[in-house]
Amino acid sequence: MPEGHSVHRIARQFEAHFVGHRVTASSPQGRFAAGAAELDGLTVTDAQAVGKQLFLEFAADESAPRKWLRVHLGIYGAWDFAGDVSMDASAAAARGRIGQTGMKGVDAATQGAGTRGENEDSLASIGAPRRTRLRMAETEKETDLTEFPPPPVGQVRVRLLTDTAVADLRGPTACEVLLPEEVAFAIAKLGPDPLVDGGQASEDRFTETVRAKRTPIGLLLMDQSVVAGIGNVYRAELLFRARLNPHTPGNTLPDDVARALWRDWTHLLNIGVQTGQMLTMDDLDPEAYARALAHRDDRHWVYHRAGLPCRVCGTHIALEIAAARKLYWCPSCQA
């Protein structure tokens, strides 16, 4: 369910509140009892996000061999953090950064949505109690915490507990303990992630891969070996922003069009990591953007808008099933 931006935010949580801490690992649900036993009592030594996958490194001490936990949330997995895990500081810092980089509209728009009390992000939570529960899935929500550690709710596959913070994992499509070389292999199968390596080499690699295949660009953007981290929402929105027909074969894309797609993904991913939301209409003027964000289903150009009029030309947004996923696009703007 979460696309790349959420996984990077989750990794940031682990960096801030778990790395350097010894953890008690358990599987309240029982389905990961053996894996949890392997990690129990170890110290978290690193947290990395690559595309939609999270990698946590553990070790008994400085010189001990490393063990890794690989987690993929799949379509509805989620991490719940509780304890001293407030995102206030980073959220506030992110807002400052957005203002500085001049992404028009984002700041005012997210605050506008917050005052209406309809947003699910954590940006409006300044001053919240120190101990909070933070849900990090497709949406993020903070609530007060009355006891620590809180009792596990629902199907918790893994619980990682430090003295002051707890992380609960539920519904992952992948959750396994790996050796370092197995982690390297898993990462090697993934395409470039702008937040892992945002250099020219990544842009070149993406561009060359896309332009070598006859596969439609709408499928290539979802292929994690072509580019890691894009999911169904960002796919539809990136294609609309580029005014690109999803069926366009990769090998017919001009070099500059492919590069522009990579750069726009980098741009949207950065906004997503900073705000915790898939904000894709940042090129609207601030007032129009704030209005759009105020309504839950009004955040995107085309995603989840089948049959509704295109925001630009009024044509009904099309919906088709491509590789078992819903693909939304404007047949007129993306002709």
Next chain:
DNA sequence: TAATTATGACGAC
């Protein structure tokens, strides 16, 4: 109360 839905990915035909 049941059915539907979801921002994924894999393996079997």
Next chain:
DNA sequence: TCGTCCTAATTAC
């Protein structure tokens, strides 16, 4: 292309 796995929230009845 289809079925399968994983879970919870929302919507329909």
